[in-house]
Amino acid sequence: xxxxxxxxxxxxxxxxxxxxxxxxxxxxxxxxxxxxxxxxxxxxxxxxxxxxxxxxxxxxxxxxxxxxxxxxxxxxxxxxxxxxxxxxxxxxxxxxxxxxxxxxxxxxxxxxxxxxxxxxxxxxxxxxxxxxxxxxxxxxxxxxxxxxxxxxxxxxxxxxxxxxxxxxxxxxxxxxxxxxxxxxxxxxxxxxxxxxxxxxxxxxxxxxxxxxxxxxxxxxxxxxxxxxxxxxxxxxxxxxxxxxxxxxxxxxxxxxxxxxxxxxxxxxxxxxxxxxxxxxxxxxxxxxxxxxxxxxxxxxxxx
Numbered sequence: 664x665x666x667x668x669x670x671x672x673x674x675x676x677x678x679x680x681x682x683x684x685x686x687x688x689x690x691x692x693x694x695x696x697x698x699x700x701x702x703x704x705x706x707x708x709x710x711x712x713x714x715x716x717x718x719x720x721x722x723x724x725x726x727x728x729x730x731x732x733x734x735x736x737x738x739x740x741x742x743x744x745x746x747x748x749x750x751x752x753x754x755x756x757x758x759x760x761x762x763x764x765x766x767x768x769x770x771x772x773x774x775x776x777x778x779x780x781x782x783x784x785x786x787x788x789x790x791x792x793x794x795x796x797x798x799x800x801x802x803x804x805x806x807x808x809x810x811x812x813x814x815x816x817x818x819x820x821x822x823x824x825x826x827x828x829x830x831x832x833x834x835x836x837x838x839x840x841x842x843x844x845x846x847x848x849x850x851x852x853x854x855x856x857x858x859x860x861x862x863x864x865x866x867x868x869x870x871x872x873x874x875x876x877x878x879x880x881x882x883x884x885x886x887x888x889x890x891x892x893x894x895x896x897x898x899x900x901x902x903x904x905x906x907x908x909x910x911x912x913x914x915x916x917x918x919x920x921x922x923x924x925x926x927x928x929x930x931x932x933x934x935x936x937x938x939x940x941x942x943x944x945x946x947x948x949x950x951x952x953x954x955x956x957x958x959x960x961x962x963x964x965x966x
Contacts, residue, residue: 697752698910705748709741719743719956726878727951742952746906750795757798758829761805768802768904772916776808776859779898779919785854786898786919787888791865791943792955794904797826799914800861804833809858811836813846813887850887854895861902862888864936865943865954867962874965875937877944883963889935892922899935901942905950917942 692700709716719740727736757764779786790796803810812830816839817823830837838849838860850860864885874881892899901917920938925931947954 694756697756698749701748701752702745704752705741705745708748709744715957716740716744718959722956722958722960723951725880725961726947739951740956743954743956746794746952747955747957749906749910750797753795754797754826754829758801758832761801761833764798764801765805768798768912768914770802770806770914770916772918775916775918776900776902779900780857780859782896782898783857784896784898785857786859786900787854787891788859788861788902789864789888789899789920789939789942790861790902791863791947792958793863793865793943793946794906794950794953795912796861796863796904797830798912799902799904800830800835801833802912802914803859804835809836809853809856810834810861811838811850811853811858812861813838813840813850813863815840850891851895854891854897860891860897862891864888864939865960866958867960869963873933873936875933875940877940877960880961881965882940882961884936884940886932886936888939889922889932892935893928893931899939901939903946903953906953 688700720736723731723736723739727739731739757767776786790799800810800812812835814837817826827837836853838846838853840846853860862885864887866885868883868885870883872884872886875884876882877884888899891897898919899922900919902914904912904914906912920935920942922931923934923938925934
């Protein structure tokens with residue numbers, strides 16, 4: 664076993680230990696103290712997770728280097744860690760309390776979702792790893808919407824199983840991104856049943872996607888939403904969950920974005936993935952701490 668494998672195993676153990684520690688701690692911490700606890704966890708994470716902190720600062724500098732000062736970038740990075748800690752604690756604490764989930768999360772632009780569903784061809788919620796998106800799926804399921812999410816399984820199968828069980832309690836279906844054929848077939852099936860599929864397209868997609876502009880740089884981006892829309896006629900509805908000052912949340916549904924045709928299928932995909940990515944960028948610019956900056960979004964480069 665080489666040093667890289669050892670490092671991965673140690674990190675997975677620490678992640679699992681941290682999850683168990685947090686799960687046990689929030690059982691005894693009063694509800695009024697949960698977000699104070701989250702801030703303390705975030706402060707420790709920002710201090711000791713040097714690699715993630717560096718990625719966040721580097722990513723923010725690439726996105727905002729010409730617009731924000733180093734102090735502003737540092738503030739966003741710290742707030743990002745705080746928001747991630749709050750979201751993790753909310754998932755553990757709130758996902759077992761459906762009534763509280765419904766109370767703490769409001770919906771804005773719901774008429775856009777209803778209008779899209781009225782076409783009878785399903786809805787693709789195009790989004791990002793932005794805000795507390797697991798709560799977004801749970802909230803929709805509580806309102807009776809048949810909801811699925813395309814997700815990449817976590818490296819630690821024990822952690823993945825824990826969160827899978829939480830999603831199942833809300834009847835949120837999990838469509839794993841691999842094997843690809845299974846993912847495609849299941850996604851097409853639920854869309855043809857006029858259901859909702861949540862697809863985030865904000866992470867580096869290597870050589871399998873298309874390169875579009877994201878904060879002025881080319882970013883490898885998944886094409887799934889547009890490909891599925893072409894195949895099924897499903898509506899493309901941008902959707903985001905935004906943390907409010909009192910730590911409640913608001914889910915925002917944008918009007919559906921109709922496909923704009925190019926000279927061929929590939930150009931159609933490129934044009935519309937760019938349009939969807941531009942919507943995601945606009946939300947990140949407006950609420951920068953809501954996005955996961957600890958991901959190397961621009962890791963892949965165009966040939």
